[in-house]
Structures are given as structure tokens and as C-alpha cells.
Amino acid sequence: MDMNNDSAIRLLADVLVWPKEKIKKAYDLRDDYKMMKKLKKDGSYRIIHEPNPTLKEFQKRFLKYFLYRISLDKSIKGCRPKSSHINNAKLHSNKNTRFVLRLDLKDAFPSVKKEYLQFILRKILFKE
Numbered sequence: 001m002d003m004n005n006d007s008a009i010r011l012l013a014d015v016l017v018w019p020k021e022k023i024k025k026a027y028d029l030r031d032d033y034k035m036m037k038k039l040k041k042d043g044s045y046r047i048i049h050e051p052n053p054t055l056k057e058f059q060k061r062f063l064k065y066f067l068y069r070i071s072l073d074k075s076i077k078g079c080r081p082k083s084s085h086i087n088n089a090k091l092h093s094n095k096n097t098r099f100v101l102r103l104d105l106k107d108a109f110p111s112v113k114k115e116y117l118q119f120i121l122r123k124i125l126f127k128e
Contacts, residue, residue: 018057
């Protein structure tokens with residue numbers, strides 16, 4: 001989305017029910033993450049990348065006012081409130097299942113090209 005395009009900013013502000021100024025600020029802070037370590041039960045650490053509070057609020061609003069309103073196939077368990085990888089694993093297991101392997105694909109989302117994301121967003125927002 002071109003953040004120099006006032007109509008794009010206005011549209012996003014309307015969809016997210018948030019002032020245009022905050023949309024612009026969140027965009028300017030899009031790379032502003034604080035890295036911290038969180039101790040896990042096994043004694044190792046999990047690296048957490050926490051967004052700036054304004055960026056975090058933008059992300060929450062994007063989920064609430066946009067992503068959570070998109071119809072998803074019932075088989076999709078990710079990106080849904082009150083759902084998790086455990087819900088997904090239950091669909092693929094039975095009494096004979098000995099274990100479930102969970103993978104996290106590192107840097108999977110950077111492979112999504114900006115043009116494709118813009119195409120999808122336009123299709124959803126404008127029903128093209």
C-alpha cells in the first residue's frame with residue numbers, strides 16, 4: 001500500500017477505525033521491534049520481537065477489523081481467535097497417534113511478494 005497515497009491511508013483508517021495520523025505513524029514504525037529473551041520451562045530462552053506500542057495496536061486492529069472478518073475454510077486453524085496448533089493436531093490424530101511433529105518455517109512470510117499481498121487486499125476490500 002502506497003503510504004503517500006491519501007486515499008489508501010483514508011481507506012485503511014476507515015477499515016481499522018483508527019485516525020490517519022496513527023496509520024502513518026505505525027507505517028513509519030514498521031521495523032521498530034525490541035528484542036528480548038523469555039525463559040522457557042526447559043531452561044532455554046525464547047527470543048521475542050516485541051513491536052513498538054503503536055505498531056502493536058495497528059497489528060491488533062488489522063486482525064480485529066480485517067483478517068478476522070475474512071471467511072476461511074473450516075479446516076484452517078491458524079489465524080483464528082481461540083484456535084491453535086493443538087486444535088490442528090487433534091484433527092490429524094487418533095488413538096493410535098504416537099506423536100505430532102510441529103514445524104515453524106523460519107522466514108516463510110518474507111517470501112510473499114508485496115505485489116501479491118496488494119492484489120489479495122484489493123480483492124478482499126473491493127470485492128474485485
